Amino acid sequence: MYKIIGMPRTRAMRVMWVLEELGEPYEIEPAAPQSPQILTYNPSGKVPVLLDGDAVLTDSVAICTYLADKHGKLTFPAGTxxxxxxxxxxxxxxxxxxxxxxxxxxxxxxxxxxxxxxxxxxxxxxxxxxxxxxxxxxxxxxxxxxxxxxxxxxxxxxxxxxxxxxxxxxxxxxxxxxxxxxxxxxxxxxxxxxxxxxxxx
Missing domain, CATH: 1.20.1050.10 (Glutathione S-transferase Yfyf (Class Pi); Chain A, domain 2)
Incomplete structure (x- = not known):
């Protein structure tokens, strides 16, 4: 299961929306921007952070692109x-x-x-x-x-x-x-x- 770290009313909404479209399960761990919790994952202090197993991903557009590419949906193939x-x-x-x-x-x-x-x-x-x-x-x-x-x-x-x-x-x-x-x-x-x-x- 994916874990989104960040307050929901932020760019975390984009990642939530992607996962809803994909039908993939996820959990949300609320954390404010610039909070110590976020800073342990992202030096910029920005949310959201996505945990995929042991992997830590930051920046919402990159996260959305990763999820779409990984699941082969919501995107056209790279190189086209x-x-x-x-x-x-x-x-x-x-x-x-x-x-x-x-x-x-x-x-x-x-x-x-x-x-x-x-x-x-x-x-x-x-x-x-x-x-x-x-x-x-x-x-x-x-x-x-x-x-x-x-x-x-x-x-x-x-x-x-x-x-x-x-x-x-x-x-x-x-x-x-x-x-x-x-x-x-x-x-x-x-x-x-x-x-x-x-x-x-």
Whole structure:
């Protein structure tokens, strides 16, 4: 059984969602970012950490990629053009969407108060909105970013959509992006993950 170490309402949600989609059993050990427990596994203090037997894995995108590759689901095979396009969506999300959200979070609560720059959050909201426009242009006609195939790229993007709501960033209320995020939230694995998050919060 896999073990996720980290507070559920963090990037740990991505790993939980992947494991729900895979149908793999897991347990969650809540631990706060920068806590002594996390620092024993990850010098950056970031969550989540995944334990797979004796192996320790850090950084949520790497963990999700590992799980998808290991189980042969939620991803295209490495070395294929489809995988390169899938990875492009993942990297785009980390750069354009998560980058804006994380910078806003660091200047709201994550960084020490004396180094926060609250004014930067306006620029973060602008960057996030611009990223959404790019995502809409790239989305195409399929239900997911890779057409008919649901992948970990959708999970990373979907998590950022929920993060945006919590951060009070605007998401489209109609149109193709609104429909896309709605499809992600309607997936049974997403709903199972959210039920566990709420139960542990």
């Amino acid at each position: 053009l489809d995988r390169a396009r899938q990875d492009s969506f993942t990297q785009f999300c980390v750069d354009e969407l998560e980058g804006a959200l994380w910078t806003a979070a660091k200047n709201s609560f994550a960084n020490p108060e004396d180094v926060r720059v609250p004014e930067v959050k306006k620029a973060c909201a602008f960057d996030f909105a611009r990223g959404l426009k790019t995502l809409e242009a790239r989305l195409g006609d399929g239900p997911y970013v890779m057409g008919e195939t649901f992948t970990i790229a959708d999970i990373i993007i979907g998590h950022c959509g929920g993060w945006a709501v919590a951060a009070k960033f605007d998401l489209p209320k109609d149109g193709p992006l609104a429909a896309y995020f709605k499809r992600l939230r309607e997936r049974p694995a997403f709903q199972a993950m959210m039920a566990k998050v709420q139960a542990l919060s």
